[in-house]
Amino acid sequence: MMEAIIIGIAKSAIRLATPYLYASIGETIGQLSGVLNLGVDGVMLMGAFSAFYMVLKTGNLWLGLLVAIIVGAIFGLLIAFINVTLKAEQGISGIGVYIFGLGLSSLLFSTMVGTVQTVSGFSPLSIPWLSNLPIVGEIFFHQNILVYGAFALIPLAWFILNKTPLGLSIRAVGQNPEAADSLGVSIVRIRYFTVVLGGMLSGIAGASLSIALLNVFQQNLTNGMGFIAVALVYFGAWRPTTVLTGALLFSTVNAIQIWVQVHGINIPSDFTLMLPYIVTIVVLAAMAKRRIHPPAALNKLFERGE
Amino acid sequence: MKMKRLIVILTLISMFVLLFGFGASAEPFRVAFLMPSAINDFAWSQSMYEALLTIQKEMGKENFEFVYSENMFVVADAAAAIRDYASEGYDLVIAHGSQYGASLSDIAPDFPDTSFAWGSTANVFADLGITNIFAYEPFSEQGGYVNGVLAAKLSKSNIYGVIGPIETGDAKRYTEGFKAGIKSVKPDAKINVTWIGSYSDVALASEAAQTHIDAGADILTGTSQMTVGAIGVAKQRGALWFGYDVDQSTLAPQNVVASVDVIWTIALKPIIEMIQKGERGGKIFTLNLANGGLKIVVNEEALVGKTIEDIVKGNVEVKVEE
Numbered sequence: 001m002m003e004a005i006i007i008g009i010a011k012s013a014i015r016l017a018t019p020y021l022y023a024s025i026g027e028t029i030g031q032l033s034g035v036l037n038l039g040v041d042g043v044m045l046m047g048a049f050s051a052f053y054m055v056l057k058t059g060n061l062w063l064g065l066l067v068a069i070i071v072g073a074i075f076g077l078l079i080a081f082i083n084v085t086l087k088a089e090q091g092i093s094g095i096g097v098y099i100f101g102l103g104l105s106s107l108l109f110s111t112m113v114g115t116v117q118t119v120s121g122f123s124p125l126s127i128p129w130l131s132n133l134p135i136v137g138e139i140f141f142h143q144n145i146l147v148y149g150a151f152a153l154i155p156l157a158w159f160i161l162n163k164t165p166l167g168l169s170i171r172a173v174g175q176n177p178e179a180a181d182s183l184g185v186s187i188v189r190i191r192y193f194t195v196v197l198g199g200m201l202s203g204i205a206g207a208s209l210s211i212a213l214l215n216v217f218q219q220n221l222t223n224g225m226g227f228i229a230v231a232l233v234y235f236g237a238w239r240p241t242t243v244l245t246g247a248l249l250f251s252t253v254n255a256i257q258i259w260v261q262v263h264g265i266n267i268p269s270d271f272t273l274m275l276p277y278i279v280t281i282v283v284l285a286a287m288a289k290r291r292i293h294p295p296a297a298l299n300k301l302f303e304r305g306e
Numbered sequence: 307m308k309m310k311r312l313i314v315i316l317t318l319i320s321m322f323v324l325l326f327g328f329g330a331s332a333e334p335f336r337v338a339f340l341m342p343s344a345i346n347d348f349a350w351s352q353s354m355y356e357a358l359l360t361i362q363k364e365m366g367k368e369n370f371e372f373v374y375s376e377n378m379f380v381v382a383d384a385a386a387a388i389r390d391y392a393s394e395g396y397d398l399v400i401a402h403g404s405q406y407g408a409s410l411s412d413i414a415p416d417f418p419d420t421s422f423a424w425g426s427t428a429n430v431f432a433d434l435g436i437t438n439i440f441a442y443e444p445f446s447e448q449g450g451y452v453n454g455v456l457a458a459k460l461s462k463s464n465i466y467g468v469i470g471p472i473e474t475g476d477a478k479r480y481t482e483g484f485k486a487g488i489k490s491v492k493p494d495a496k497i498n499v500t501w502i503g504s505y506s507d508v509a510l511a512s513e514a515a516q517t518h519i520d521a522g523a524d525i526l527t528g529t530s531q532m533t534v535g536a537i538g539v540a541k542q543r544g545a546l547w548f549g550y551d552v553d554q555s556t557l558a559p560q561n562v563v564a565s566v567d568v569i570w571t572i573a574l575k576p577i578i579e580m581i582q583k584g585e586r587g588g589k590i591f592t593l594n595l596a597n598g599g600l601k602i603v604v605n606e607e608a609l610v611g612k613t614i615e616d617i618v619k620g621n622v623e624v625k626v627e628e
Binding site for chain 1: 343344345346347348376377467473498499500501502503504506507508509510512513514516517518520521531534535537538541542556557558
């Protein structure tokens, strides 16, 4: 019995965490280079719509994913152009991008699709051998490919950020752009790279909803997930591993509150719905004692001294 | 200078022509419609939008005009829009959501020549002396009951999952009806209810559906626009779905057995007639099975298909008495 409960909740939590992981890791890399992007939710919506539309028209899931990545990259370029080249205020311009993505995806959906429809998305893929492991196999290795991708992204991001010259440049640009610049690292090029990469990952985050987990599109499908993804970056202290912990914690508590209700455990639904937020506040308060500093140049313009 | 004056005069003339020149022809009936989600939400807002389209078709575009504002989930935004519409002289402003009541009771007294309508509610604020508000209220529990009876007949596991938004209003009434319908057929049924705390969180609705199916449910139902996520899961995992608000069968033709279709025209048509006769409000319209305000749309593909499948698979044995 206990085993079934753990498996059920953990499977749910892993599915729920998937879109957050893509979006949060993208945002982490962007913020480490000094760019705060609050437009994540808008880019996710555009990724979700474009992937959904391609799959609806062609039935080709990989093409859908590819288009979501391209659309995400285009939005990333737009954000980078506004923040890095035009040097706009990052917080405000991010909200602008969010509203633009929300509006455009709703408009395209209304004109090109019109009504809610379902598609056949990525179905669960059992990994040979690993899926036969007790408990762990059932939880982790009967998921769809985009879930595997999200979890593979964590060690990959950790490795790039901490063990490669590129990662060093990204962090240098975010901590001390003047020093990085004097050493010949192109601030503009690095920030364009991280923000476009973040856009691509947000695009995949959206696609993971519309063609893998939910297999539908609706106006404002993400329902503010992109903002929680940004919050998870702070929660995770700009480290991929702690971002993962945060995403799993948030989604586990959500999975538990659903589970408690489905199994008719007699707690008022109003209380169970508060759980994820109570836990988040408690953990944040507990973490406040840690000395964590955001990247020094986050949300600051870089003006090269001549 | 002369040019400027000429433009001003021409503008004034054209305004007079527009105002009085066509005054002789009958004015169309003008409706403004505010909703918390979108006209294609496959639920609450779409059903009202379809009703307005139906009325427009019947009365003709020249006699019936309507405009709408989508995504008015922030009540303060909605209140501003209601006031704007009222001051633009619409005959009827429909605030489609029970969250808009307080705003309406504030605004309506300032526009005595405009009628307002809202729901689901039975409150027209007569106690505040307001006379220009109509209310409409579907008796969702009746539709829920019919869905419940059908569900109980089709379920093998006798476990049912309800995915509701917030435990209030329409959603609560529908759920109570659904439970009562099942219990009338199978008193020992296990009905699990989840309230996900949102009308729009598709991801959470989808996860709730997964959890219900994991817990053994073979029949799912729910209300509001977030349920499209749950219908997607029902389709993927082969559970049956019972819909509400609009006919949801096109989303999953083999899974959606029946939907309770809310026919808002049953409330809207008499409201329009009353306004045309010079009455402004004060009346409550209920939508139920008796007056045709609720309709059960059975999707034969799912119902017949499922019954045949049960016989083929041997789940049901059709006995013949010799």
